[in-house]
Amino acid sequence: MKTYDLIVLGGGAGGLTVAAGAAGLGANVALVEKNAHLGGDCLHYGCVPSKVFIASAKKVYEAQKSTERFGLTLTGEPDIAEAMDRVKAAIAEIQEEDSDERFKDLGVDLYKGKGRFINEHQIQVGYGNVIEGKRLVVATGSRPSVPPIDGIKDIWYLTNETVFDVKETPKRLVVVGGGPMGLELAQSFARFGAEVTVLETNSTIFGKEDEDVIPVIKKSLEQELTFQFEAVAKKVREEDGTKVVTYEQHGKEIDIVADEILMATGRKPNTDEMCLDKSGVNVDDRGNIKVNEYLQSSQAHIFAIGDTNGQYPFTHAAGMEGKLVVRNALFGFKGKVSYENVPWVTYTDPEVFHLGLTEKEAKAKFGMNIKVFKVHTDKVDRFIADRDEVGFAKVVTDSKGHILGAHAIGTNAGDWMQEIIFAKAQDHKIGDISNVIHPYPTHGEILQQSADLYWREKLFDGVLPKMAEKYIQWFR
Incomplete structure (x- = not known):
């Protein structure tokens, strides 16, 4: 069994920051990644593909508006498959920076497979290798959280992990959830010609933003999207080749027909299959690892960063946390995490x-x-x-x-x-x-x-x- 100064679980933005930084400082580092490629959710399902799709949709929208404004004629229909090809091309190009070879050249030992705790210091990768670490960093990210809507398991629906495989623009799209990701994708689909309805449980959108922002963005998005506020999706079913969503609003149940449904109802941390109970690490009700101001879990030698600690679900926040953990884990520094200067942007238009x-x-x-x-x-x-x-x-x-x-x-x-x-x-x-x-x-x-x-x-x-x-x- 091989022993490492540091084991990093998860090859997303935070994990790669830790692995590269620690290896560069001379530490003996193991990186465990369950997927075939490094890069994590941001590269493959989140930040990168969504921004490529948003940019493509914006070009289509501006072309349409420009022809109206300057008296030109526009023919044809926008090809969403071309946008998805652009998504895949961007991912492939950035993937080169997060390649296995790069991290191996840095001196990182790379293990492919799902990592599970055997005890507080040992990790089993898949059903094979067992490795031991003096210190460990959990950076396994998150995945879509889909509520238990009646019938949801019986139909095909889209999430951020499958939406970029769409080949044709759905005529009618229902987006369940009016958070940042849902709205970004909703607007983009609308610009490719979809009739989009957003079901939001709250009375408005952008509830975490400054109060002056909300009416402006709401008015802008309502020009392209239809919103149903205080609407809770209760059940879904397939009917005559389409999908029907039943939602409750102000005490009434209403049906809406869709060709596709996009579930954008939040995310949950990928900690439930790691056997954290064997490590002695405490988690909250959502599965987030509880950390202190130094990003240490209840086991001082085990750190948690990114989506696994439930703080700020942003790639740049995970990167910041990763840099701090390198110092704290390798050198025993007591650097405190601060989120006071962490910005975020919602990439609607x-x-x-x-x-x-x-x-x-x-x-x-x-x-x-x-x-x-x-x-x-x-x-x-x-x-x-x-x-x-x-x-x-x-x-x-x-x-x-x-x-x-x-x-x-x-x-x-x-x-x-x-x-x-x-x-x-x-x-x-x-x-x-x-x-x-x-x-x-x-x-x-x-x-x-x-x-x-x-x-x-x-x-x-x-x-x-x-x-x-x-x-x-x-x-x-």
Whole structure:
């Protein structure tokens, strides 16, 4: 039986970060991956394929709108199979960076098969090799969580793991779940010609976002999608070659006919088949491994990152956690994890950007002792020039200008809000952005204008103007 300094379970974003980092620092590392290829859910079923599909759908949508706007004629129907071929090509290209050979060249021992705990230090891979680790990292990701809807096991339905195998655009698509992934895919299918209905159990969408964002994104998406709010899917059945979804809404049961059903009802961690009970690791009711601020489980030598710990289900968060675990696991550092500067973007069109506290959260934490600086895109020359004026940027600060949160909605908002992430992470005040020269005209100028609002309020709404006026009179 071979013993390692570190065993990493899971070859997704977090696991690969740990394996590469630890091996680069001279550790003896084993990487266990149950699938044929490395890369995890993000590469094969999540971030990468969905963004390729979204980009393809956007090109189709813009072509349609441009022909209307400029008096051109567009013929033919968009071929969704071509979009799915683009998805597969992108995955294959990125896969080269996450190849088995690369990690073997780094000195990582790669084991293919499902890893199960035998005890707190030993892992069995499949039904064969048993390996031992001084320290272990669980980074096995998550999978779609499908609720026990009556009849769901008797029909074919789509999830993020099968949706990119679609060869034809369904005429009618029902999306069960109005979360980020569901909405991104729903809008993309609509742009390829599907009639899409989204069933959402809550009274609105984007419930975790700043309250100013919600009505804007809701209005935009309602132009392309049909929403049924406070709607709970109760049962499904096949009938005359189609699928029928029965949902309950305001006490009534309603049937809706679909050619395909996309289940977008959340995810659950891949921890239930790992025999964690034999390791002594504690999990919560959802199967998430409970971790402390150092990302250690109830067994101090076993760490959990990414979707397995139930914190932030983002690739970039898993990567951040992975870097921290390398230091903590290999060198015994006590680096604490912090999610204060973890942003996220929902890649609908328009995009929604989120960083830190919303205005409501900031008021709950700091009372009225906060400042809000908001600039609409129709006040920024580049957006006006693009004729793309739906959206805004909003920055929430404390009374001294320290950034508490930032939120935006608009085309490619995830790109032009990057500057605020750096400013917050480096503890810059919003006013510092005003002192940075931004090329004109760019979308990023929206943050400069937000910072200018801070200085305008500071310089012209206080005692300084009166003092300046007296000084100028004296100086003359």
